[in-house]
Amino acid sequence: MAAFTLAHLSDPHLPPLPALRLREFAGKRALGYLNWTRNRHRFHTRGVLDALVSDMQAQRPDHIAITGDLVNLALEAEFAPAQAWLESVGASDRVTVVPGNHDAYVRATRHRSAEAWSSYSGGDDAPGVAFPFLRRRGALALIGVSSAVPTPPLMATGWLGRSQLEALERILAPLATEQVFRVLLIHHPLRSRSRAKRLTDASDLLALVKQYGVELILHGHDHVHSTMWFDGPGGAIPAIGVPSASALAHGRYPAAAYNLFSISRDGGAWQCEQTVRGIDDAQRIVQLWRVRLSPPGMNAG
Ligand SMILES: [Fe+2]
Ligand SMILES: [Fe+2]
Numbered sequence: 001m002a003a004f005t006l007a008h009l010s011d012p013h014l015p016p017l018p019a020l021r022l023r024e025f026a027g028k029r030a031l032g033y034l035n036w037t038r039n040r041h042r043f044h045t046r047g048v049l050d051a052l053v054s055d056m057q058a059q060r061p062d063h064i065a066i067t068g069d070l071v072n073l074a075l076e077a078e079f080a081p082a083q084a085w086l087e088s089v090g091a092s093d094r095v096t097v098v099p100g101n102h103d104a105y106v107r108a109t110r111h112r113s114a115e116a117w118s119s120y121s122g123g124d125d126a127p128g129v130a131f132p133f134l135r136r137r138g139a140l141a142l143i144g145v146s147s148a149v150p151t152p153p154l155m156a157t158g159w160l161g162r163s164q165l166e167a168l169e170r171i172l173a174p175l176a177t178e179q180v181f182r183v184l185l186i187h188h189p190l191r192s193r194s195r196a197k198r199l200t201d202a203s204d205l206l207a208l209v210k211q212y213g214v215e216l217i218l219h220g221h222d223h224v225h226s227t228m229w230f231d232g233p234g235g236a237i238p239a240i241g242v243p244s245a246s247a248l249a250h251g252r253y254p255a256a257a258y259n260l261f262s263i264s265r266d267g268g269a270w271q272c273e274q275t276v277r278g279i280d281d282a283q284r285i286v287q288l289w290r291v292r293l294s295p296p297g298m299n300a301g
Helices: 027-043 046-058 076-089 112-116 162-175 202-212
Strands: 004-009 063-066 095-097 133-137 140-144 181-185 216-219 226-232 235-241 257-266 269-279 285-292
Touching: 004 046, 046 076, 046 257, 046 269, 046 285, 063 076, 063 140, 076 095, 076 112, 095 140, 140 162, 162 202, 202 226
Parallel strands: 004 063, 063 095, 140 181, 181 216, 216 235
Antiparallel strands: 004 257, 133 140, 226 235, 257 269, 269 285
């Protein structure tokens, strides 16, 4: 079987931020706006993002996964540029998006991202805005969930909720009997040291993952390179996080990077190799490292 290449990038936090209208400058957005103008705009640049995306496109991945935080304050004026950017990344059948907390920053526009990018988030059988969704591409089953909810100021927690978890179980249960490579897409990591940034019902999601299994979990939100392992029915499951796709290195945050997963089936077992490409110290985009992610669980099924 020819290898399938899945690219993963996250958290572009698309610059620049449009000017705030006066009535939008209140509450959480006011804090976010000050944070952006004082700090973030220096570290998230369109030039970095464009260079990273064109390097990724040159690798000709079969599919691209984007795990949220496309925008910053979920201002009405941010959604059209974000949609135009998505279209420049690829057509909606080649690109799958799940939203992040910044895409649902405040209550007033919390559903705007899913509406604006619905063709990039819809399931195969149920186009439109609904989470979780299932998309099949080659030997892959891409399962997207939304952990994006508005939160109080200074909080960036995520939440799936009971109805989404129940619907997720209805997707995962039949998939467990198929020979497919299951990829779970979620903005928040399944484990976090920060109470202010965690997925609050992570334990419920981990229980489903442990019962039914997936082969790979991809997330954003932390803006760092990350590999965690979680219990699955047949062994440990890798969960991979990636830096912001528009970031210059700053503080503990590395420069922008993306991952390529080369997935194939060999002798009755799944093989998955991760290639990390990103910006090096000389501001060039290079391969940073490559690693095989083939835990015991991938030998089953
Ligand atoms: Fe983010
Ligand atoms: Fe986030």
